[in-house]
Amino acid sequence: MSERAGTPAQESDLIDVTALVAAYYALKPDVSIPAQRVAFGTSGHRGSSLNTAFNENHIAATTQAIVEYRAEQGITGPLFIGADTHALSAPAYTTALEVLVANNVRVLVDEFDDYVPTPALSHAILAYNRAGHGDEADGIVVTPSHNPPMDGGFKYNPPHGGPADGDATSWIAARANELIAHGMRDVKMSEPSAVEAYDFRGAYVDDLENIIDMQAIKASGIRIGADPLGGASVGYWGAIRDRYELNLTVVNPKVDATWRFMTLDWDGKIRMDPSSPSAMASVLAHQHDYDILTGNDADADRHGIVTPDAGLMNPNHFLAVAIDYLYSHRDQWPAKAEIGKTLVSSSMIDRVAAALDRPLWEVPVGFKWFVPGLLDGSVAFGGEESAGASFVRFDGTVWTTDKDGILLALLAAEILAVTGKTPSQRYAELAEQFGAPAYARVDAAATPAQKAALGKLSGSDVAATMLAGEEIIAKLSHSPGNGAAIGGLKVVTENAWFAARPSGTEDVYKIYAESFKGAEHLAEVQREAKAIVDAAIA
CATH class of the missing domain: 3.40.120.10 (Alpha-D-Glucose-1,6-Bisphosphate, subunit A, domain 3)
Structure with missing residues (x-):
């Protein structure tokens, strides 16, 4: 940092x-x-x-x-x-x-x-x-x-x-x-x-009424702030406001190829990541000025959701809330339409899916894996932990097969308009019901040869039977949803998991980990995850 x-x-x-x-x-x-x-x-x-x-x-x-x-x-x-x-x-x-x-x-x-x-x-x-x-x-x-x-x-x-x-x-x-x-x-x-x-x-703005309850948002009168972060959605938010008569303010309409109005990301670089508290610091200054405040990245395929009560939501938290809300408020969606998630997204989604009695479709990292399901309607929602998601129309037909940050930002407004609760308030209820997981990603050094070995691992290469005091119940090298290779490894216990994947640009591998037993247990999972992976790729 x-x-x-x-x-x-x-x-x-x-x-x-x-x-x-x-x-x-x-x-x-x-x-x-x-x-x-x-x-x-x-x-x-x-x-x-x-x-x-x-x-x-x-x-x-x-x-x-x-x-x-x-x-x-x-x-x-x-x-x-x-x-x-x-x-x-x-x-x-x-x-x-x-x-x-x-x-x-x-x-x-x-x-x-x-x-x-x-x-x-x-x-x-x-x-x-x-x-x-x-x-x-x-x-x-x-x-x-x-x-x-x-x-x-x-x-x-x-x-x-x-x-x-x-x-x-x-x-x-x-x-x-x-x-x-x-x-x-x-x-x-x-x-x-x-x-x-x-x-x-x-074409895009006029069609939004077929996937988002724009009338409910209008009738609620909620104050919406939308920050394009200097990106391609800058002309879209004003058009959405005017077309649907929303109480919406384009917080920052500036476009500047240097992005001089941004705050620096975690590593001191200018990066338009709406899921990063550091990059969104200037947006968060307006946290209490709006009922819902949103951000998008430069091509608007990612979303950031800010609420007055909690600030910037963790992307995993909003995905869980979005899934819980959509599958409870889209009566025309097929009863067997699955919930799509990447394997490094929170297991809170698994618990929400089970409560909804909906099948979960877990795939490797990359939105491309959701394309077939969104296209034919067999997957009604596809989301990944890096704040990218899309879902189908009211009638269950395809909307986009690429990530849509504008859509997810509008969904946050719909959730508040319809339920009277901010997405962060709803997440607190889900955490009370299912537990509050601790989630983090860290990097570990690895040589090119070790990264190559990690990408080819199979579950049988892992000798460990326990992880942070719990029995390992799954060792995955292929995703359970479509059988595609992970390009790494995922290890699961009853209350925790970790996934390790090689970086495509740096001499490190990424460890994603989550625990429903708190931050100290998460740290233990991370330590043991590194030891397990290092032993397997030595």
């Missing part, structure tokens, strides 16, 4: 936007260097132009690879494209258009030249494909999500509307790196003309 965490950014913390954009065009990657290759993580290719990790050749080659991928898959419909407010998003967006147009792809861009949140793009893809045009649409979101201002990001969403799966991203990344290695000679580029307009904002 940096000693400056939660304090206002200073001039020395700010990026040089001119230098950042200049480097985007000037620096050319060498794909023989791993750090300069196109590499898709859980949400696209990310990096900084200053490190030659996100540059014009990367984006041109990746877009060309997407063109070839969609042709191979028989995707002949339009491609929706949008971008967030990061400094590198605008040049990357232009590069992508130059390639798409040169390849004769039908491209739909925002009608008002506005920023496009990730959920609005997912919504657009699904709306087009649901209408039955005889072809299928897909999309590109230019965003590194909540990453610091120096980063850029580029994500492909196929016709299912959600994040591309590993097969697709591996193919696209490999082809992009091949194109770069061959001197970009097979990449087509031209002036970005001949694009079509689409009203992302209007």
Whole structure:
């Protein structure tokens, strides 16, 4: 934790936007260097132009690879494209258009030249494909999500509307790196003309009444504060207020590629993470000015919920409350619709699911795993501990297959409007009923070889039979929901669990842990978890 965490950014913390954009065009990657290759993580290719990790050749080659991928898959419909407010998003967006147009792809861009949140793009893809045009649409979101201002990001969403799966991203990344290695000679580029307009904002905002009880929020008159944190939702919150006549204030409508108005995150960096108390410190200053106060990250796929009585809610706590409320207040949802959670999300969700008599669908880390269930309605809610979630409409049909931070922020307002209780007050009731778990994530040092070993572990590699004084009842290397590999390990007891996963960017592995027996027991779980993992990967 940096000693400056939660304090206002200073001039020395700010990026040089001119230098950042200049480097985007000037620096050319060498794909023989791993750090300069196109590499898709859980949400696209990310990096900084200053490190030659996100540059014009990367984006041109990746877009060309997407063109070839969609042709191979028989995707002949339009491609929706949008971008967030990061400094590198605008040049990357232009590069992508130059390639798409040169390849004769039908491209739909925002009608008002506005920023496009990730959920609005997912919504657009699904709306087009649901209408039955005889072809299928897909999309590109230019965003590194909540990453610091120096980063850029580029994500492909196929016709299912959600994040591309590993097969697709591996193919696209490999082809992009091949194109770069061959001197970009097979990449087509031209002036970005001949694009079509689409009203992302209007289509999304007008449809909200089919998934959120906007009339209840309006009738309640509750005071809502929405802070876009300088991100792509900045134009959406005002439109939502006006369309549904809500008592809503856009707390900070500023957009600045340096994010000079932010407070520093836990490590002293500017990061637009609405689930971080440090990053949200300036928002929390308004905690008592509103009945519900919310924040979104740069592409609005994450949410932060602030209440007058408790401040910023832990994301796990809000997920539990959201699930409890939705499955009790959505009468048209299928009786067998499952509750989706990632395996590092709180076991409070398991206990809420059991009380609701609803099946739980536990999957590995990454929102992409929820896509099939949300698409066919077999999973009515999918959420992950990093403050990302989406759910289905009142009638049980798909809304988005990507995370929707705007939607979850509005749900917090609906919960208060309908129940008269803030989400944090409702969580206190759940904790009284089921117990109050202590949850934390810590990092442990690991060599590349040890990280590789961790990613390949199976439950049988764990010799331990006890964890922090309790019998181990499960040792998981594959998720119970869909059988997919965890890429690590999860160990479970009656009242506690831990999961260990290798970091994709640092020489550490992450230990997620939770205990329903208090903070001291959690610390014991963490200590023993490290010993168990270290022994298994030695």
